[in-house]
Amino acid sequence: MTNPLYVAIDTPYLEDALELTKRIKHHVGGVKLGLEFFCANGHHGVHEVQKLGLPIFLDLKLHDIPNTVAKAMQAINTLEPAIVTIHAAGGRAMMEDAKAAAGAHTKVVAVTVLTSLDDHDLSRVGVPDSPDAQVARLAALAQEAGLDGIVCSGHEVKAVKKLWKDGFFVVPGLRPEGGHSGDQKRTVTPRQARDDGASVLVVGRPITKAENPDEAARAIVGTL
Ligand SMILES: O=C(O)c1cc(=O)[nH]c(=O)n1[C@@H]1O[C@H](COP(=O)(O)O)[C@@H](O)[C@H]1O
Numbered sequence: 001m002t003n004p005l006y007v008a009i010d011t012p013y014l015e016d017a018l019e020l021t022k023r024i025k026h027h028v029g030g031v032k033l034g035l036e037f038f039c040a041n042g043h044h045g046v047h048e049v050q051k052l053g054l055p056i057f058l059d060l061k062l063h064d065i066p067n068t069v070a071k072a073m074q075a076i077n078t079l080e081p082a083i084v085t086i087h088a089a090g091g092r093a094m095m096e097d098a099k100a101a102a103g104a105h106t107k108v109v110a111v112t113v114l115t116s117l118d119d120h121d122l123s124r125v126g127v128p129d130s131p132d133a134q135v136a137r138l139a140a141l142a143q144e145a146g147l148d149g150i151v152c153s154g155h156e157v158k159a160v161k162k163l164w165k166d167g168f169f170v171v172p173g174l175r176p177e178g179g180h181s182g183d184q185k186r187t188v189t190p191r192q193a194r195d196d197g198a199s200v201l202v203v204g205r206p207i208t209k210a211e212n213p214d215e216a217a218r219a220i221v222g223t224l
Helices: 014-024 035-050 066-079 092-101 119-124 131-144 157-163 190-195 213-223
Strands: 005-009 030-034 056-062 083-087 107-111 149-151 168-171 200-203
Touching (some): 005 014, 014 213, 035 056, 035 066, 056 066, 066 092, 083 092, 092 107, 092 131, 107 131, 119 131, 131 157, 157 168
Parallel strands (some): 005 030, 005 200, 030 056, 056 083, 083 107, 149 168
């Protein structure tokens, strides 16, 4: 079984990202590089981390008109990321064009409702539904658009997997038992997300801010 744990390396410093990746590389299935890292280090930074041999999840959360997102996708194809994120709220045409522009070996997944949002936050941006209903709606749209899967919280993954059996489900907002949730509002444990059907488990600060990141990663994998 491949290791589903991807560590979110959220730092603008290339040296720190390389150091951390070297420490945890034997305990994780891949690394997720996000906006903070990409804005600071661009293609060069991604190539440097890639040299350490782990699959790269490029979390850029693209969200714009279809043409712009498709062109951005083409511009990262040379990096051959294993996974790339776009926002489902960009709509069906944007998702279709993003998938069409992506490399054949890249999984394109749509972020549905950020794990940092709850019912109240959704209502403030004009979505009267619960996170469960909104995730189900956007998952159906992503499936129609031909994407590989979605990003959702561990609260929704079980229900969505029933409707999209071969979908690829990325679940962040994970906290080990008793872990500090910080800005995350819809959290579950890595084990719960795994049992409910997550394909990839994204964990950031519980590993990256741990005194001993390799031990923290190993401990999480031990619970799966
Ligand atoms: O797309 C994501 O990866 C993502 C979506 C989401 O809804 N929530 C979410 O936390 N993430 C990312 O997952 C990581 C979670 O980090 P930690 O909260 O430190 O474990 C961050 O890099 C976020 O950008």
